Amino acid sequence: xxxxxxxxxxxxxxxxxxxxxxxxxxxxxxxxxxxxxxxxxxxxxxxxxxxxxxxxxxxxxxxxxxxxxxxxxxxxxxxxxxxxxxxxxxxxxxxxxxxxxxxxxxxxxxxxxxxxxxxxxxxxxxxxxxxxxxxxxxxxxxxxxxxxxxxxxxxxxxxxxxxxxxxxx
Amino acid sequence: xxxxxxxxxxxxxxxxxxxxxxxxxxxxxxxxxxxxxxxxxxxxxxxxxxxxxxxxxxxxxxxxxxxxxxxxxxxxxxxxxxxxxxxxxxxxxxxxxxxxxxxxxxxxxxxxxxxxxxxxxxxxxxxxxxxxxxxxxxxxxxxxxxxxxxxxxxxxxxxxxxxxxxxxxxxxxxxxxxxxxxxxxxxxxxxxxxxxxxxxxxxxxxxxxxxxxxxxxxxxxxxxxxxxxxxxxxxxxxxxxxxxxxxxxxxxxxxxxxxxxxxxxxxxxxxxxxxxxxx
Numbered sequence: 001x002x003x004x005x006x007x008x009x010x011x012x013x014x015x016x017x018x019x020x021x022x023x024x025x026x027x028x029x030x031x032x033x034x035x036x037x038x039x040x041x042x043x044x045x046x047x048x049x050x051x052x053x054x055x056x057x058x059x060x061x062x063x064x065x066x067x068x069x070x071x072x073x074x075x076x077x078x079x080x081x082x083x084x085x086x087x088x089x090x091x092x093x094x095x096x097x098x099x100x101x102x103x104x105x106x107x108x109x110x111x112x113x114x115x116x117x118x119x120x121x122x123x124x125x126x127x128x129x130x131x132x133x134x135x136x137x138x139x140x141x142x143x144x145x146x147x148x149x150x151x152x153x154x155x156x157x158x159x160x161x162x163x164x165x166x167x168x169x
Numbered sequence: 170x171x172x173x174x175x176x177x178x179x180x181x182x183x184x185x186x187x188x189x190x191x192x193x194x195x196x197x198x199x200x201x202x203x204x205x206x207x208x209x210x211x212x213x214x215x216x217x218x219x220x221x222x223x224x225x226x227x228x229x230x231x232x233x234x235x236x237x238x239x240x241x242x243x244x245x246x247x248x249x250x251x252x253x254x255x256x257x258x259x260x261x262x263x264x265x266x267x268x269x270x271x272x273x274x275x276x277x278x279x280x281x282x283x284x285x286x287x288x289x290x291x292x293x294x295x296x297x298x299x300x301x302x303x304x305x306x307x308x309x310x311x312x313x314x315x316x317x318x319x320x321x322x323x324x325x326x327x328x329x330x331x332x333x334x335x336x337x338x339x340x341x342x343x344x345x346x347x348x349x350x351x352x353x354x355x356x357x358x359x360x361x362x363x364x365x366x367x368x369x370x371x372x373x374x375x376x377x378x379x380x381x382x383x384x385x386x387x388x389x390x391x392x393x394x395x396x397x398x399x400x401x402x403x404x405x406x407x408x409x410x411x412x413x414x415x416x417x418x419x420x421x422x423x424x425x426x427x428x429x430x431x432x433x434x435x436x437x438x439x440x441x442x443x444x445x446x447x448x
Binding site: 013014016017018019020021022023028029031033045046047050051053054057058060061062063064065066067069070071072073074075078079081082110111114115117118121127130131134135136139 | 181182185186189190192193194195196197199200201205208209212213216219220223224227228295296297298299300301302303305306307308311334335336337340341342349350371372373434435
């Protein structure tokens, strides 16, 4: 399934960096690349998610313009994959609850890391509190709403072309 | 039926994770030192036409979402526009497109004729901030076209859009006037009342004119122009329009809400003012 990553991530990055900023003139937007990385991590595992995170991050960096250093999104999304791998432990054996909690935490983590990176590299200093309240938390809730679709799609793909195989009883 | 997974070894995953983290960090450090500029330029050569095509193809999508936000303003605007457009019976799509381009070029020509001291570079909007944290545009021109950090950016009709906040050889980032980090010295056109316009987008608003003297005469509909005080923006560029007159009798200074006169995110082309700002 990792071979599909460049195509799917290219489309997701294009939508996220070109279509959404002009289609959604408010700050609350879904983050498709984070959705994909977290879904891949929960379905396929950390190994694949790390590759998806790196490739998706590089694509976002190249499409974002000079506001973000090349490698910035890649680093953050690899760390998002690592964070999401905690969701694989799934102590509650829940197919529903764990993906939603994981995507919420991962999206908030992505935004915090992005603000940290922008501040550290001195590109633009983001307004931390306002961004948390008006961008990160609502964006994370929006990703929670979209997660069942992303997770189900990834499960479906994984059972056909990925690591996950169906076992007939 | 129950899913079953073939697990990969943890060591292999750890090696990959560490390797990609190190590669990313190396990219960031090299990118900070602008050592990756040839690689980024090569990638931009491929990506820019694709981004431009997707941007143009989806240009109309934002209109209806913005309409929900501005429903009150739009109802009034719609009433006026309906009255003005009653005489128009039919126009085909091609004609509208030519008309739009024509109007844009005329506005650009008018702006350049009205302000001959200003030298500007035309650039196309090819995207925004994918994280949603910043109110920015990415444009397809950079230092190779004479663009530098701090330069003012206006719409083809001469309305202020923002300021260059970062630049590379063939791309630049425009920090829009609605971003909370944007702060522009202005004066009202009618009474020359001075103030500062701050972006409010991350706070749920659009623009806020601050530091208005308590007894100053500022009304709904007042046009705000750059005062030229900062030196970064040429004097007399339209910034926005006051939407709510200030109502404060107790404080030394008043504040007034305002809004930009163009939909900043949906602009297809912008002009970067490369010279003519009062230093």
